[in-house]
Amino acid sequence: MAIHRRKFLGATAGAVAATMAGCMGNDGENGDGNGGGDGDGDGAGAEIVGETLTLTTTTSTYDTGLLDEVNAAFEDRYGVAVDAVAQGTGAALETARSGDSDVVMVHARSLEDEFLEEGYGVNRRDLMFNDFVVVGPEDDPAGIDGMESATEAFQTIADTGSTFVSRGDNSGTHTKELAIWEAAGTEPGGNWYREIGAGMGDTLNQASESGAYTLADRGTFISMQDDVDLGIRVQGPIEGGPELLANPYGVIAVNPAVHSNAKYDLAMSYIGFLTSPEGQDIIENFTVDDKQLFFPEALSEDPNFQQYVPEGWSSDGSE
Amino acid sequence: MCDGVAFSEVAMIGPALSSQPFVELLSLLSGIVSEPLLVEFPFERNYVTSIIRVSLYVSLAAVAASTLFSLPVAMLVGFTDFPGKRVVVAVINTGMGFPSVVVGLVVLFAVSNQGPLGSLELVFTKEAMIMSQFVLATPVITGVSLAAVTSVEEGVQDAAYAMGGTRLDVALVTIKEARYGIVTAVLAGLGRAISEIGSVLIVGGNIVRADGTSITRTLTTAIRVEARQGRYETAFVLGAILVALVLLINGIVLHLGGTGRGR
The missing domain is CATH 3.40.190.10 (Periplasmic binding protein-like II)
Incomplete structure (x- = not known):
């Protein structure tokens, strides 16, 4: 009987060891949860390396595979990991409202406008459409x-x-x-x-x-x-x-004045990357079965002020 | 052929467990499980391995913590008489059937930036998933252990007292007598934790990095994603892995606990 108990304890110890190993393994590979800006700086020197950006988005960007493409390119360029939570537009905006994400990529202009008007979102950009x-x-x-x-x-x-x-x-x-x-x-x-x-x-x-x-x-x-x-x-x-x-997608940063924990600089880097020629190129060239799924619309020589504000908003009307 | 390999694994795990962390075992396991099916598999092995690792890490950590919490509670409730004891037992038994989505919702509100634990930034992390699975597993482990402990004959405890045992000795004797029931309790808790989807989906966010490494995606939530995308074959493979894992864990624990001989 004593032997059995020892075996049982051995198993428990093994399980604990495995648990701790899993824990350490995780810290090693994703480096999130440290909260600070120290990062692990693999010789890159930049402070943001190893930080994590939380994106809430729609199921369509994830299920088509587009998100993996653009996020991999962003991670390569900035050394920042993107935690993408695919939820659907309403839920994605709600998660951002409670300050649990840093940036949203969604496709319902009326809901995005509410989000902006309530002050939760800033710096909206038109991203792409299908x-x-x-x-x-x-x-x-x-x-x-x-x-x-x-x-x-x-x-x-x-x-x-x-x-x-x-x-x-x-x-x-x-x-x-x-x-x-x-x-x-x-x-x-x-x-x-x-x-x-x-x-x-x-x-x-x-x-x-x-x-x-x-x-x-x-x-x-x-x-x-x-x-x-x-x-x-x-x-x-x-x-x-x-x-x-028509189905236009927008990308919005969470207002850091409302949620001070929001990683605003990372969110803006992400928005900047997606709306840059490089990011737009990735969207343009993303195909499934040789068919282009999303059409970039962030780049335009002519000004498009309506993308920054709720639809139909003008400064005269609000004053 | 898969079965044969998995079975011999069970037999050799005993000595391996105490020496090497079984992350290695996991990669071995996922290799065994996915290799024969690799033909149809659209993912790199990294995807499946990391999902299995997240599933096991979250559920084992939650069950380990829950066991450490539940056993003393079960002993305490089992050994003492106090007013309202029946209410406590009723609450524990009710908790066994508590819906996991509700637990997920409550934990989400607790760890969300707006919630009481918001400053810890736990939302969409494995730690939050461990919390919710802890809440789910605890009533099961407490309830089943309590039943096991209270069913130990009083004569055994009296004998321990008579032989000059302290309260601790009596407790240890009781645990020893009730060990089969306690092992069953832990396994039931683990089964509840590893196979639930409602709470981990809500608090974990089902996150996979662009390179296919799972952050908070478990086997159950992965099955949901694959089914949503119409990839039923992959969903079935992941389902088979989940069932195989639960069988394997049960096999290991029963083997080491020696309950097999009790039958």
Whole structure:
């Protein structure tokens, strides 16, 4: 019996050793949690080396693989690690509101504007755009294939009672979907309308499984189209569809005056990198199945003041 | 073929555990598990290995801390009589079924920058995940240990007293008598911790660096991401790894604890 107990203690000690080894291993490789600006300075000398920038963003930038591309390039250039939390626009902004992230990359202008107006965000930049597409099953029960108008398509889906899967998660895509229903003058509801409270990938999977329509960002749809039995029924503006389906992404730093722990300088470096010719190049050249998913729009010789302020804001109006 | 290798691992782990940290074992393990399936695997091995490491680190640390906390509590509650004892026991038993998402939400609010622990900057870290899994595992380990401790016959304790034992001696004798139940308690706690997804997803943020190194992504949250992206094969492989790990840990603990002979 005594032997057994010793063995058991041995196992416990082993587990503790493993725990500590895991702990040390982590400190060694990501170097976060030290809080200070000392970094580990692998001879690079710069103070920010080894610090961590927390980005909250949407599932579309992560699920398409774009985020890994740009973040890897940023990490190479600045020696700073990026912790990207993919949440959906509403949640990403909410996390930033409580001061738990340093920078946000999102795609719902109305929600971004609220964020700016409440003082949580500063230095917004237009980053890139793609577009939304209405996707549905091949047999197209509502008969919307090739329609030129998103509102007409939504109206028809509602009239025929064809199953529609909604993100239902306060994301950028969900916000856009609700805006289209409103523009169509239809209150969605009833058995045919399913709010599933999930990310874009889950929503496409579920729409595919149940032969339903949904609104998807083109990027995520292209990256997943081999796995789902869905096709584009109404094109977005990139392929000549209605402007209503445009999907612009913005990037905003968290206001360091509201949250003093926000790593504002790193956030601005990140924004600077993404909106630089180099960062925009990476976005331009990012392809899935040889298709470009995102179109950079940060570089422009002509001034574009509206990207810095809530839409329609002017200094006259506010004074 | 996978099974055969994994099984012999169990047998040789005993001596290996005390000497070498088992990070090596982990890479070995992930190699064994992923190699035959590597054909379909879209990731570098680093991705899978680091996810397994995060899963094990978080769950083992949480269960270790929880065990250190739970056993004294179980002994205390089991050995003493005090007013409201039944309420305490009821609370512990209720805690066993506490929904993990609620725990995640509460821990998130605690560690968020706005919360009471905000200044520690724990949100989206492994430490926050350990906290939430500690909260989840503790009622399970306390509850099951308590049942084991209270079921030890009083005669055993009386005998220990009669032989001139101190309270500590009596406690040790009781633990020894209840050891199978306590091992079961720890395993149940570990099972609860490593297989839950609700709280680690909320407080950990499911972060993977651009080079594929997991920071706060565990096996469970990784399975969710893969399923979301429609990569069901990868999700199944990760699921198989998770089940294999739980089996392996159970095997190790049962083997070392000697409970196998008790049957």
